[in-house]
Amino acid sequence: MLEKQIEKYWNKRADGYNEAVQEEMACQKKQAWESLLLKYIGQGENLQVLDVGTGPGFFAIVLAGLNYSVTAVDKCQDMLAQAGKNAEAGENIRFLKADAHAIDLPNESFDAIVSRNVTWLMPNPLEVYREWYRLLKPSGKVLVFDANWYLHLSNPEFKILSDKYRRLALEKGYQDTITPEQKEESDAIARKLPLTYEMRPSWDQYAFRSCGFQQIEVEENISPLVHDEIEQILYYPTPMFAICATK
Numbered sequence: 001m002l003e004k005q006i007e008k009y010w011n012k013r014a015d016g017y018n019e020a021v022q023e024e025m026a027c028q029k030k031q032a033w034e035s036l037l038l039k040y041i042g043q044g045e046n047l048q049v050l051d052v053g054t055g056p057g058f059f060a061i062v063l064a065g066l067n068y069s070v071t072a073v074d075k076c077q078d079m080l081a082q083a084g085k086n087a088e089a090g091e092n093i094r095f096l097k098a099d100a101h102a103i104d105l106p107n108e109s110f111d112a113i114v115s116r117n118v119t120w121l122m123p124n125p126l127e128v129y130r131e132w133y134r135l136l137k138p139s140g141k142v143l144v145f146d147a148n149w150y151l152h153l154s155n156p157e158f159k160i161l162s163d164k165y166r167r168l169a170l171e172k173g174y175q176d177t178i179t180p181e182q183k184e185e186s187d188a189i190a191r192k193l194p195l196t197y198e199m200r201p202s203w204d205q206y207a208f209r210s211c212g213f214q215q216i217e218v219e220e221n222i223s224p225l226v227h228d229e230i231e232q233i234l235y236y237p238t239p240m241f242a243i244c245a246t247k
Contacts, residue, residue, distance in 0.1 A: 002123050002189070002192055002193075003075075003099070003123060005189060006075075006121060006123075006189055007075050007076055009182075009185055009186065009189060010055075010075075010076045010078075010079060011076045011077065011078040011079070012078075012182075013178070013182065014055075014056070014076065014078035014079050014081070014082050015082075016177060016178070017055055017056060017079070017082075018055075018056040018082040018086070020177060021055065021056040021057070021058045021086070022056075022086075024058055025058065025061070025086075029226055029228075030062060032225045032226050033058075033059070033062055033226060034062055034065070034066060035225075036145075036222065036225065036226070036242065037059075037062065037063065037066060037114065037143070038066060040112075040141060040143050040217075040242070040244045041068070041111075041112045041114075041141065041143065043066075044067075044068075044111075045067045046067075046068075046069050047068045047069065047111040047112065048068075048069050048071070048109060048110045048111050048112075048137075049063050049068040049069065049070050049071070049110060049111060049112045049113070049114065050070075050071050050072075050073070050103075050105075050109070050110045050112070050113045050114070050132075050135060051063060051070060051071070051072040051073070051113075051114055051115070052073055052100050052103075052113060052114070052115040052118055052132070053073070053074055053075075053100060053115050053116070053117070053118030053121075054072035054073065054074045054079070054080070054083055054095070055074060055076075055079045055082075055083065056079060056082040056083050056086055057072060057082065057083030057084070057086045057087055057093070057095075058086075058116075059072070059114055059116055060072035060083060060087065060093050060095070061086060061087055061088075061091065061093070063114070064087070064091040064092050064093050065091075068092075068112075069092050070091075070092060070093045070094070071093075071094045071096065071105070071109075071110070072093055072094070072095050072096070073095075073096045073097070073098040073100070073103055074095075074097065074098075075097065075098065075099050075100070077097060080095050080097055083095055100115075100118060100119075100122060100128045100131070101122070101124055101127045101128045101130075101131050102131065103131060103135060105135060107134055107135065108134075108135070108136065108137045108138070108140075109135050109137070110135050110136055110137060110140060111136075111137055111140050111141075112136075112140060112141045112142070112143060113132045113135060113136060113140070113141070113142045113143070114142075114143045114144075114145075115143075115144055115145070115146075116145040116146070117145070117146055117147075117149070118144075118146070119144055119146050119195065119204070120146055120147070120148075120149050120150065120190075120193070120195045120196075120200075121189075121193065122193070122195070123192070123193060123194070124194075125194060125195055125207065126207050126210070126211070129142070129204075129207050129208060129211045130211050133211045133212055133213065133247060136247045137247070138247060139246060139247060140246070140247045141244055141245065141246050141247070142208070142213070142244070142245045142247075143242065143243075143244050144201075144204060144242070144243045144244075144245075145222070145226075145240060145241070145242050146200065146201075146204075146240065146241065146243075147200070147235065147238045147239060147240045147241060148199065148200050148238045149190075149238060150187070150190035150191075150193070150195075150196045151196065151199070151238060152237075152238075153187060153190055153191055153196055154196050154197045158237055158238070161236075161237035162237050162238070165233055165234060165235075165236045165237055166234060168233050168234075169230050169231075169233045169234035172229070172230050172233060173230060174230045174233075174234055200241065201218050201220070201241045201243045204243050205218065205243070208243070208245040212247070213245040213246060213247055214246055214247065215245070215246040216243065216244070216245045216246075217243070217244045217245075218241065218242070218243050218244075219241060219242040219243075220239070220241050221239040221240070221241065222239070222240050222241065222242050223235055223236075223239040223240050226240060227240070
């Protein structure tokens with residue numbers, strides 16, 4: 001089953017992914033993400049925010065530091081274990097194991113839902129967005145940060161560009177964070193996922209409208225804010241976008 005394969009893969013990646021998150025916590029990227037979250041969610045103590053696909057807890061911890069009341073979910077137990085270790089005692093975070101499309105919480109529980117690098121990995125992304133619509137309070141917001149990470153597997157033009165900028169990044173000192181075996185496994189999973197074959201964020205705009213969201217705001221390229229120089233080269237063909245949909 002694809003969902004079990006995804007869960008197994010990311011459980012194995014938990015330690016390495018946690019190292020990358022620790023590095024983000026210790027540099028200017030943390031402040032960049034804080035600014036973006038405040039820009040879209042707004043300031044307000046005790047706003048109820050759901051972090052979907054929290055991984056080792058980066059967004060959950062940043063959100064709690066902004067005085068939001070945070071619930072963070074992930075389907076991978078090893079990721080949640082790392083998140084629990086990373087969160088400081090006293091931070092207002094509730095961690096739950098759950099699938100993005102089936103979160104066992106009441107309707108209209110949250111003022112905002114955020115995710116980063118999550119929806120590309122969903123076997124059923126439209127179902128995920130419908131679930132998030134259910135969980136949002138009236139006028140609540142979904143905030144998605146993602147990219148066309150695996151479009152090169154389905155689009156030959158993107159493959160050429162991806163290979164070109166990967167070579168340039170390697171020349172600048174980029175080092176792979178995953179093994180060749182992990183890359184092969186990740187590619188095999190991505191080939192089975194629907195968003196590998198869609199151009200985003202155009203697809204997301206359509207999906208949010210079909211779910212009933214009223215207002216949609218898109219930033220096509222936030223990479224200069226959240227990526228370092230080498231990452232901006234590496235991800236030049238597939239910059240990270242931000243999309244904010246209001247219920």
